[in-house]
Amino acid sequence: MTASPVTAPARSVPPARYDIDAVLRDIGDVPVITDPQSVRRRSRDYFWYSPVLNAQLHGKSADIIAVPRDEADVMRVAAACWKHRVPLTARGAGTGNYGQAVPLEGGVLLDLTDLTAVEWQKPGVVRCGAGLKMNDLDAATRPNGFELRMHPSTKRTATIGGFVAGGSGGVGSVTYGGLREPGNILAARVVTLEEKPRAIELRADAAQKVNRAYGTTGIITALEMPLGTAWPWIDVIVTFDDFVDAMNFGYEIALADGITKKLITPMIWPIPQHFTALRKQCPEGKHVVFCMIAEPSLESFKAILGRRGTITFEQAHDDSAGHEPLYEYTWNHTTLQWLKQDRTITYLQCLFPHDRVIASVVEMWKLFPDEVLPHTEFIRFGGKMTCSALPIVRYTTTERLNEIIALHEQHGVMIANPHVYTLEDGSRHKRADADQLGFKHDVDPRGLLNPGKMRTFVSKA
Amino acid sequence: MTASPVTAPARSVPPARYDIDAVLRDIGDVPVITDPQSVRRRSRDYFWYSPVLNAQLHGKSADIIAVPRDEADVMRVAAACWKHRVPLTARGAGTGNYGQAVPLEGGVLLDLTDLTAVEWQKPGVVRCGAGLKMNDLDAATRPNGFELRMHPSTKRTATIGGFVAGGSGGVGSVTYGGLREPGNILAARVVTLEEKPRAIELRADAAQKVNRAYGTTGIITALEMPLGTAWPWIDVIVTFDDFVDAMNFGYEIALADGITKKLITPMIWPIPQHFTALRKQCPEGKHVVFCMIAEPSLESFKAILGRRGTITFEQAHDDSAGHEPLYEYTWNHTTLQWLKQDRTITYLQCLFPHDRVIASVVEMWKLFPDEVLPHTEFIRFGGKMTCSALPIVRYTTTERLNEIIALHEQHGVMIANPHVYTLEDGSRHKRADADQLGFKHDVDPRGLLNPGKMRTFVSKA
Numbered sequence: 017m018t019a020s021p022v023t024a025p026a027r028s029v030p031p032a033r034y035d036i037d038a039v040l041r042d043i044g045d046v047p048v049i050t051d052p053q054s055v056r057r058r059s060r061d062y063f064w065y066s067p068v069l070n071a072q073l074h075g076k077s078a079d080i081i082a083v084p085r086d087e088a089d090v091m092r093v094a095a096a097c098w099k100h101r102v103p104l105t106a107r108g109a110g111t112g113n114y115g116q117a118v119p120l121e122g123g124v125l126l127d128l129t130d131l132t133a134v135e136w137q138k139p140g141v142v143r144c145g146a147g148l149k150m151n152d153l154d155a156a157t158r159p160n161g162f163e164l165r166m167h168p169s170t171k172r173t174a175t176i177g178g179f180v181a182g183g184s185g186g187v188g189s190v191t192y193g194g195l196r197e198p199g200n201i202l203a204a205r206v207v208t209l210e211e212k213p214r215a216i217e218l219r220a221d222a223a224q225k226v227n228r229a230y231g232t233t234g235i236i237t238a239l240e241m242p243l244g245t246a247w248p249w250i251d252v253i254v255t256f257d258d259f260v261d262a263m264n265f266g267y268e269i270a271l272a273d274g275i276t277k278k279l280i281t282p283m284i285w286p287i288p289q290h291f292t293a294l295r296k297q298c299p300e301g302k303h304v305v306f307c308m309i310a311e312p313s314l315e316s317f318k319a320i321l322g323r324r325g326t327i328t329f330e331q332a333h334d335d336s337a338g339h340e341p342l343y344e345y346t347w348n349h350t351t352l353q354w355l356k357q358d359r360t361i362t363y364l365q366c367l368f369p370h371d372r373v374i375a376s377v378v379e380m381w382k383l384f385p386d387e388v389l390p391h392t393e394f395i396r397f398g399g400k401m402t403c404s405a406l407p408i409v410r411y412t413t414t415e416r417l418n419e420i421i422a423l424h425e426q427h428g429v430m431i432a433n434p435h436v437y438t439l440e441d442g443s444r445h446k447r448a449d450a451d452q453l454g455f456k457h458d459v460d461p462r463g464l465l466n467p468g469k470m471r472t473f474v475s476k477a
Numbered sequence: 478m479t480a481s482p483v484t485a486p487a488r489s490v491p492p493a494r495y496d497i498d499a500v501l502r503d504i505g506d507v508p509v510i511t512d513p514q515s516v517r518r519r520s521r522d523y524f525w526y527s528p529v530l531n532a533q534l535h536g537k538s539a540d541i542i543a544v545p546r547d548e549a550d551v552m553r554v555a556a557a558c559w560k561h562r563v564p565l566t567a568r569g570a571g572t573g574n575y576g577q578a579v580p581l582e583g584g585v586l587l588d589l590t591d592l593t594a595v596e597w598q599k600p601g602v603v604r605c606g607a608g609l610k611m612n613d614l615d616a617a618t619r620p621n622g623f624e625l626r627m628h629p630s631t632k633r634t635a636t637i638g639g640f641v642a643g644g645s646g647g648v649g650s651v652t653y654g655g656l657r658e659p660g661n662i663l664a665a666r667v668v669t670l671e672e673k674p675r676a677i678e679l680r681a682d683a684a685q686k687v688n689r690a691y692g693t694t695g696i697i698t699a700l701e702m703p704l705g706t707a708w709p710w711i712d713v714i715v716t717f718d719d720f721v722d723a724m725n726f727g728y729e730i731a732l733a734d735g736i737t738k739k740l741i742t743p744m745i746w747p748i749p750q751h752f753t754a755l756r757k758q759c760p761e762g763k764h765v766v767f768c769m770i771a772e773p774s775l776e777s778f779k780a781i782l783g784r785r786g787t788i789t790f791e792q793a794h795d796d797s798a799g800h801e802p803l804y805e806y807t808w809n810h811t812t813l814q815w816l817k818q819d820r821t822i823t824y825l826q827c828l829f830p831h832d833r834v835i836a837s838v839v840e841m842w843k844l845f846p847d848e849v850l851p852h853t854e855f856i857r858f859g860g861k862m863t864c865s866a867l868p869i870v871r872y873t874t875t876e877r878l879n880e881i882i883a884l885h886e887q888h889g890v891m892i893a894n895p896h897v898y899t900l901e902d903g904s905r906h907k908r909a910d911a912d913q914l915g916f917k918h919d920v921d922p923r924g925l926l927n928p929g930k931m932r933t934f935v936s937k938a
Contacts, residue, residue: 139709140737140773161622161706165735192734199735199777220780242735242773245706248600271860273653274626274660274703276601312601312703316660319681371832399732399862 034102034123036079042096046089049081049127058107059125063115065351066362068414068435073115078105078125085130087207087215087237094213094235097124097464104209105466106231108147108178111170113348115437116182116230120468128177131237137162141202143240146177151335154246162243165192165200169347172335177236180204183228184432185395187279187308187343190270192244193396195227202242206234208459216459225455230439232470233452234459247310249278249333251342252317253294254325255302259284259381261324262303263374263392268320269307270394270401275317276310280394281346284381287391287408290354291345297329306342308333348406350391362411364388364421367430367444370402377403380429386410388420438471448472495563495584497540503557507550510542510588519568520586524576526812527823529875529896534576539566539586546591548668548676548698555674555696558585558925565670566927567692569608569639572631574809576898577643577691581929589638592698598623602663604701607638612796615707623704626653626661630808633796638697641665644689645893646856648740648769648804649705651731654857656688663703667695669920677920686916691900693931694913695920708771710739710794712803713778714755715786716763720745720842722785723764724835724853729781730768731855731862736778737771741855742807745842748852748869751815752806758790767803769794809867811852823872825849825882828891828905831863837890838864844888847871849881899932909933 040048049055059077063069079102084090097104103123110117119125131145134156142157150171154163164171166188168179179186180201185194195201201223208214216234218225225233256262259282266282269275282305288298298304305325309317311332321327335341345353351363368376381390389408394401411417414435421431430444440448448470456463456470461477501509510516520538524530540563545551558565564584571578580586592606595617603618611632615624625632627649629640640647641662646655656662662684669675677695679686686694717723720743727743730736743766749759759765766786770778772793782788796802806814812824829837842851850869855862872878875896882892891905901909909931917924917931922938 138773140706140771197735198733198781199737199774202773202776220777242737245601272659273857273860274658276660276703310601312599312663313660315663316681320659396734399734401860 034079035100036102038100039093039096039102039124040080042099043082043089043092046092047083047085049083055079055081055125058110058127059119061110061112061115061117063113063118063437065113065348065355066435067411068417069115069437073118073437076118076120077122078119079122081125081127083127083130087131090126090128090207090235090237091213091215093124093126094207094209095211098209098211098213098462101462101464103464103467104235106177106181106235108175108181109149109170109173111168111174111178112182114182114434114442116469117178118437119466120437123464126235128235128237129175131177135238140243141240142243143203143238144176145238146180146236147175150174150176150179157243158246161246163246164188165242165244166195169343169349171343176239176241180227180239181229181231181236186347188244189393189395190277190280191396193398196224197396197398199242201227201239203240204236205238206236206459208234209464210459210461225452228439229449229452230469231466232439232460232473233456234465247276247278247312249308250311250314251329251331251333252307252309252314252327253297253329253342254305254307254321255299255328256305256325257302259303259390260374260378262305263377265321265324266305266392266394267374267401267403269317272316272320275313275320277313278308278310279306279343279346281306281350281392283350283391284389287350287354287389290357292357293340294329294345299328306346308342347393351406351408354408360411362409362417363406363434364409364424365432365434366405366407366424367397367432368403368405369428370397370400373401373403376427376429377405379427380424383423383427384420437469439469440472495540496561497563499561500557500563500585501541503560504543504550504553507553508544508546510544516540516542516586519571519588520580522571522573522576522578524574524579524898526574526809526816527896528872529878530576530898534579534898537579537581538583539580540583542586542588544588544591548592551587551668551696551698552674552676554585554587555668555670556672559670559672559674559923562923562925564925564928565696567638567642567696569636569642570610570631570634572629572635572639573643575643575895575903577930578639579898580927581898584925587696589696589698590636592638596699601704602701603704604664604699605637606699607641607697608636611635611637611640618704619707622707624707625649626703626705627656630804630810632804637700637702641688641700642690642692642697647808650854650856651738651741652857653705654859657685658857658859660703662688662700664701665697666699667697667920669695670925671920671922686913689900690910690913691927691930693900693921693927693934694917695926708737708739708773710769711772711775712790712792712794713768713770713775713788714758714790714803715766715768715782716760716789717766717786718763720764720851721835721839723766724838726782726785727766727853727855728835728862730778733777733781736774736781738769738774739771740767740769740804740807742767742811742853744811744852745850748811748815748850751818754801755790755806760789767807769803808854812867812869815869821872823870823878824867824895825870825885826893826895827866827868827885828858828893829853829864829866830889831858831861834862834864837888838866840888841868841885841890844884845881898930900930901932
């Protein structure tokens with residue numbers, strides 16, 4: 017018995033036969049990709065980080081890809097899919113890790129990467145197309161002194177719509193919490209999948225209906241996002257002899273509200289051994305904390321550090337082309353850096369209790385010595401500072417993986433299981449968000465949007 | 478027996494006789510004020526909020542006031558005071574409430590309000606003279622998109638040096654915590670009181686040696702302060718039928734890291750009854766929450782509010798001349814608004830335990846119904862969201878006041894007693910900061926800086 021079973025294999029429906037030709041006729045001049053090899057390649061995401069998902073999602077593919085130029089195109093594709101009962105799976109850059117963008121039942125893959133317009137900006141707010149890459153978004157807002165509050169480690173390739181649909185948080189969540197916190201998504205515009213598709217504006221808390229819904233609750237075409245100050249960030253690596261010292265230092269910086277920061281990532285040795293380009297900055301046997309600190313706070317940061325650890329890297333942050341920002345060694349890029357050299361490992365996603373953060377991290381570390389290697393990320397959650405983690409797991413079997421998950425949960429560590437592809441199984445509470453489930457009946461009555469991902473949805477249409 | 482005795486009357490030393498003429502000769506052309514009436518008037522601050530301090534500090538006065546034009550002038554005055562063993566009490570605008578700037582033993586009052594130079598600015602940092610008024614400081618930095626992270630409710634008249642020397646926090650502490658948090662004072666330059674006064678640069682954590690030291694640990698001549706983003710703030714009043722609803726709403730906004738805010742101030746009726754200019758916005762019998770919310774977060778703020786309360790006031794924040802900002806009804810201005818009409822009340826300063834904020838506020842309210850009226854201020858403290866409070870106290874006797882203080886402390890509410898004038902008695906832990914005490918021996922060996930305020934200091938010189 018495990019508390020969090022890895023999901024069953026994908027619904028073993030025989031390959032669907034859809035009237036794709038009818039769809040193609042109906043959508044007219046909307047650009048499409050039909051070459052089977054391209055379609056198969058672009059039907060994947062980074063689910064292969066998980067050996068479990070890799071086995072389950074291997075070979076899943078759309079029938080065609082549509083590449084809308086604007087919202088009108090999106091509506092035409094939506095209407096055609098409704099009419100011919102063809103599944104539609106929206107996709108940004110496909111950098112997710114849970115098979116979010118993998119069409120389980122074929123059909124149309126809707127590639128939104130051409131919806132890149134910056135509609136408008138004002139101080140602290142931007143409104144743009146869902147397919148805009150986050151690096152391009154920051155490039156557009158930075159001249160005005162602003163930038164995205166948070167982004168995933170895939171910022172340089174991922175789209176803002178994909179980030180919101182995939183959900184969670186990332187670099188910046190140590191200050192602002194995740195996308196789920198009120199105020200972190202100001203509005204989303206979604207197209208419905210109905211006979212006559214509508215465009216609906218979801219504002220404030222209503223925008224949460226699309227947050228981490230994998231595109232099952234409408235096709236996101238535009239987003240209004242709050243911005244933070246575009247500080248001159250400094251990428252810093254600090255090394256420690258003792259992992260608990262590294263954790264304590266990270267926590268102290270996390271709690272220091274006078275220190276402006278965007279990233280605090282403690283990682284145990286031997287994780288940094290796999291950071292090839294940073295070999296000198298990550299000496300043998302040393303545990304590390306990777307940070308992004310606003311330049312005006314750097315001196316105070318160093319005062320807190322004192323002689324407890326050693327700064328081995330300190331450089332003005334730059335994530336423009338030709339530069340490698342430090343955040344590409346954090347969040348799920350940590351896992352990627354190791355996977356580049358060794359495909360035997362995988363990872364988990366943990367949330368530690370805020371009232372005993374360090375004790376809980378240490379407890380889990382001691383419970384699985386050399387099997388689950390701590391890589392933590394300080395974040396705010398519900399207004400409280402705590403730690404999430406994407407530890408490296410030396411993978412043996414699915415059963416052992418489930419056992420590790422269950423033991424975490426038994427010790428009060430919440431797990432967002434990254435080895436399942438449904439919304440329900442991947443959530444901390446193992447159920448679909450009630451608002452999202454209800455809203456889906458309104459916007460996708462036939463259940464054609466990314467079918468199989470919200471597994472508790474049953475169409476009444 | 479009370480846990481926190483109100484301090485004994487000021488040291489009953491007979492009026493000191495100093496060689497003021499010798500000081501005047503030594504300081505040459507440094508501007509001075511010698512007219513006794515002016516000197517007496519400017520030797521006061523707002524200690525009269527406390528009936529206890531009012532009795533103790535009444536009549537205390539310096540002998541002369543020196544008004545240095547620059548740091549060289551400060552050094553000449555310091556050298557003269559050292560030579561002739563004359564007390565020196567530094568002063569900003571004199572808006573404090575604990576007699577910080579009241580010279581207990583006469584001597585020279587050093588009026589620093591002419592040290593107003595903005596030395597330099599860079600993104601997120603300003604360096605300026607200690608006597609610069611905070612409103613002028615913001616006026617200088619706002620064109621670059623920045624403003625002070627926090628300020629007292631006296632911002633429009635008080636100086637930055639006085640704020641740091643008086644310590645604590647204020648409007649903005651809901652986001653950044655108080656001045657004591659690392660990173661909230663970047664550096665302070667102080668002049669020592671020695672035979673040959675030195676100017677010492679205190680950087681990062683060393684700058685804490687002058688934070689809330691009432692000018693006993695050196696004369697602050699310049700400060701380097703971190704800045705926050707100058708958001709377009711909206712002043713908002715929300716009214717509630719139930720005080721606990723008001724508290725809960727304030728706490729929810731306080732915990733919402735996606736909502737950019739500067740002020741969250743719940744106040745129980747009948748406190749708003751005394752806000753004459755806001756009578757319409759504060760209807761009879763309604764409890765209120767006064768807020769400053771960044772314009773981009775206002776919609777999300779309203780979504781959280783829903784139908785729980787009523788917005789009666791919503792206006793772009795403006796604290797320039799001729800406008801009255803909402804913060805002048807919060808922090809210790811709340812007390813002032815009541816005192817304008819009724820001198821029988823006074824106040825306390827509380828810090829509630831972060832892990833049971835609302836329960837603790839309600840518990841104290843129920844313990845002293847109609848005697849201690851809750852006026853709370855959400856703040857971050859040590860990285861955790863909690864509540865401070867400046868409740869209105871219906872004053873009867875000093876004994877009862879001490880009893881109220883003791884009962885708070887017995888219930889886990891920390892009190893920074895505003896009815897005492899020494900650093901030790903006014904602190905939560907009833908002792909001088911060890912660093913400050915040690916540092917004072919270095920910079921003021923004869924104990925001439927604001928004598929009597931750090932009462933545990935004993936000169937070895």
